[in-house]
Amino acid sequence: MSSGNMQLYAEVSSMRLSYLRARDPSIINFNAPRLPLPVNLENRYSDDDNNKIDKEAEEEEERSDHLSVFLRIKNGVPFKDLYEIDGCNLVCNSPEGSYSTRNMKVGNQLKKIYTFTKIFGPEDRQVDVFNYMVKPKVLRFINGQNSTLFTYGVSGSGKTFTIVGTADEPGIIPRALEYIFRTIKGVGFKDDIKPLPAQQVRQMSKEEVLNASRDKATLLNASFLDKHFHAEQYRKMQQSLIDEPVAHLEVASDVYVSIWVSFAEIYNEYIYDLLQLPQKNKEKPKLRLGCTKYGTYIKQLTSINVQSGVEAYQILQFGINNLKYASTALNCHSSRSHSIFTIKMVQWKKNSDVCISTINFCDLAGSERLKKTGNVGDRLKESNNINISLLVLGRCIENIRAGQKMNQMKSKPIPFRESKLTRLFQNALMGFEDMNIIININPSLGMFDESQHALNFAAIAQQIISIEKPIRMVRNRFSEMLQKQDGPTAVQLRSVSDEEFDRIQNELQRIQDQNIELQLQMNQMQAEHYEEIQSTVDEATVRFRNIWENRIKQVKERAEYDLQALRQQYEEKIREMQEDVIEISSDEEPDERDNMLKDAENCVKDLQTQVRQLQNENELLCIRILELEEKEAKLEEQLLAYHQTLPLLADTDISNENSEDEGGTY
Structure with a gap:
């Protein structure tokens, strides 16, 4: 065994460590290795003033x-004893008995400061x-x-x-x-x-x-x-x-x-x-x-x-x-x-x-x-x-x-x-x-x-x-539909070059001038068509009015002629009968006179009946005349309505002509 290993074995033996049984627990974590705490050397050795400036800038940026x-x-x-306004800060002086001072000693005062973006006072x-x-x-x-x-x-x-x-x-x-x-x-x-x-x-x-x-x-x-x-x-x-x-x-x-x-x-x-x-x-x-x-x-x-x-x-x-x-x-x-x-x-x-x-x-x-x-x-x-x-x-x-x-x-x-x-x-x-x-x-x-x-x-x-x-x-x-209706998107418009933009602007000006010229021509054609249609309608109105007036006049004249002829005929018959009655009264016997008078009375009754029939016919003719006058009034209303629709007809004709012209152009 080398000297190094012997030394390590001696240290372990002196600590009485066991690899079969764990060491006794300890609240101070005895013999546990402790890692060194990391130290930020930059914070320790950097300039304090620069750090203060950077910190304030960061705080201001965060605050924004x-x-x-x-x-x-x-x-x-009134609130001066409770609150104080110091710029954007509100200083609160907690009064005695408030919830925030319940754990404080009597006589002590608690101040709290709250910061706001802005304080609006009373x-x-x-x-x-x-x-x-x-x-x-x-x-x-x-x-x-x-x-x-x-x-x-x-x-x-x-x-x-x-x-x-x-x-x-x-x-x-x-x-x-x-x-x-x-x-x-x-x-x-x-x-x-x-x-x-x-x-x-x-x-x-x-x-x-x-x-x-x-x-x-x-x-x-x-x-x-x-x-x-x-x-x-x-x-x-x-x-x-x-x-x-x-x-x-x-x-x-x-x-x-x-x-x-x-x-x-x-x-x-x-x-x-x-x-x-x-x-x-x-x-x-x-x-x-x-x-x-x-x-x-x-x-x-x-x-x-x-x-x-x-x-x-x-x-x-x-x-x-x-x-x-x-x-x-x-x-x-x-x-x-x-x-x-x-x-x-x-x-x-x-x-x-x-x-x-x-x-x-x-x-x-x-x-x-x-x-x-x-x-x-x-x-x-x-x-x-x-x-x-x-x-x-x-x-x-x-x-x-x-x-x-x-x-x-x-x-x-x-x-x-x-x-x-x-x-x-x-x-x-x-x-x-x-x-x-x-x-x-x-x-x-x-x-x-x-x-x-x-x-x-x-x-x-x-x-x-x-x-x-x-x-x-x-x-x-919806926006895509609008873009399809109205033209290219804004991104496409921004990608157009200056030369292309000038060309498009000149073309737009030319089209606008052409549009104005066509508008003047259309107005002139509209006026001509309107005058032509107006004259045609006026002629038709006069012609229809003359026809109906002549028909009404003829009916009236015929009715008056027939009535006058009947009146003359009956007056002549009545006169003849009166003359016959006078002659009979002077020449004939009473019985014959009575018979003739009865015949005359019967004849007069017949004539009166015929007169009533003629009067009825005359009334029917008058009714017929009124019907004709009503038809004339309705006809005049139709003519007036037709007269009012003439401008619309003129616009329709002009639009049809324009559409035909456009169809031919394209």
């Missing part, structure tokens, strides 16, 4: 990619919130990007005021509607292009467009909706915003847009359509969620095409009227559901694809504590569902934050499917869409603990990293 979370403090409540107005937070999102929406905005906070903290506002202080939704329609002013509208859930579009038929217009008119003219009041309030808002600047677009004649709005609510974990007329003694239909590879959507949700801001505002007010509200100890007009107002814009340009963008405004119901609200019965059930939904939302955001920090999204299961709200906005919560959250707090002392929950939620949410996605241009059967 993080979710934007804003804070708004409710006006009218002195900030609605216009300040919109210009800083919402206007950039609306511009992204017009440029084809999707955006989502949440309002989160305790019941009575001012969420609905921020998102909807009042008549005198309109919120971010009415201002966004006005900004959108003022920005796209001058762009052509198309009401027959409807967006579909799976980022697709469909061209509607004329009947479908008509039905959609009827549905919109039904909502705008609903009995419980004061149409004139809301329209007047919107015009009042327009006057107050007339000096507000808007974006200026380079409007092209071949660009069209179609804007659709929808309004839904999630109440007790059921989804309802707010743009449906309420029916007596019938429960609202519950809607279900559907899934595509592009995200989750609400099935059978009503979408209304709007072409002005006032129409969209009236639709918004219709949906607000259908929202679930109730009175609680914290808020006399508390929203009992999550409301989601969605605006979709379809942008279509000839010879290009279709772009669909969406902006969602989600007003979350306020979180509540039972001992503060005192809810029972239905209010208690609503509070439980609201709190569960917000709890799932918080868990999703916390797990997403943890997964992004570990660079593996599957590190923790994200409970999206435990709530309808989180399923619907899964893409936005994952950071795949632009999303903003505005936290509303009531700075009163009694709401401090509830506000702390909202602030903790904001602290977690702000650490989520947004992943920018490029604008997706939709290519489907």
Whole structure:
């Protein structure tokens, strides 16, 4: 045995190790080998100042990619002893007796600092919130990007005021509607292009467009909706915003847009359509969620095409009227559901694809504590569902934050499917869409603990990293059909050389000039054909009128002649009979006179009978004359109708000639 092996054997023997029986367990892991810890020499020996600068740059870059979370403090409540605003930081001084100081010694004070993208204090107005937070999102929406905005906070903290506002202080939704329609002013509208859930579009038929217009008119003219009041309030808002600047677009004649709005609510974990007329003694239909590879959507949700801001505002007010509200100890007009107002814009340009963008405004119901609200019965059930939904939302955001920090999204299961709200906005919560959250707090002392929950939620949410996605241009059967109708695609047009472009432009100018010349010739031919047809119709009218007038005149003359002849004949007979009666009365015997008088009377009766028959015949002739006059009037009406159709006949002849000419040309 060599010396080295002998030394190793001696060391092992001195340690009394056994290879047949394991060593005794020890909590200090005695005799276990320890690996040396790795040391990053770069961090130890590099320049501290450079590291500090690099770290700040990395933090700033990360902060720019993080979710934007804003804070708004409710006006009218003093808060200097509880909260301090230091730029974008909010310093919270926990009061005695609060939940956060329950384990602290008496007299100690706890301070917490929360950082936000921006803090809107009580002195900030609605216009300040919109210009800083919402206007950039609306511009992204017009440029084809999707955006989502949440309002989160305790019941009575001012969420609905921020998102909807009042008549005198309109919120971010009415201002966004006005900004959108003022920005796209001058762009052509198309009401027959409807967006579909799976980022697709469909061209509607004329009947479908008509039905959609009827549905919109039904909502705008609903009995419980004061149409004139809301329209007047919107015009009042327009006057107050007339000096507000808007974006200026380079409007092209071949660009069209179609804007659709929808309004839904999630109440007790059921989804309802707010743009449906309420029916007596019938429960609202519950809607279900559907899934595509592009995200989750609400099935059978009503979408209304709007072409002005006032129409969209009236639709918004219709949906607000259908929202679930109730009175609680914290808020006399508390929203009992999550409301989601969605605006979709379809942008279509000839010879290009279709772009669909969406902006969602989600007003979350306020979180509540039972001992503060005192809810029972239905209010208690609503509070439980609201709190569960917000709890799932918080868990999703916390797990997403943890997964992004570990660079593996599957590190923790994200409970999206435990709530309808989180399923619907899964893409936005994952950071795949632009999303903003505005936290509303009531700075009163009694709401401090509830506000702390909202602030903790904001602290977690702000650490989520947004992943920018490029604008997706939709290519489907509809866009391909439009391209086949209108010409080459945009990619093909970009590949054309300058010489080819000049040649095509010159050819286009030549065709336009030729088109103008042909249009002048067509107008001249149309005028000549019209004059020729007009003269022919006038001659035919005069000829027919003369024929019927002559026939009527002949019938009248013949009837008068026959009547006059009969009158003369009977008058002559009566005169002769009177003379015979006189002669008989002077010459004959009484008996003979009586007989002759009887004969004369009989003859007179016969004559009277004949006169009545002639009168009847005369009446029949008069009726015949009236029938002829009626036929003449109908004929004149037919001639007038024929006269009115002459321009159409002329256009038809000209179009036929043009088609024959085109057929001969090609």
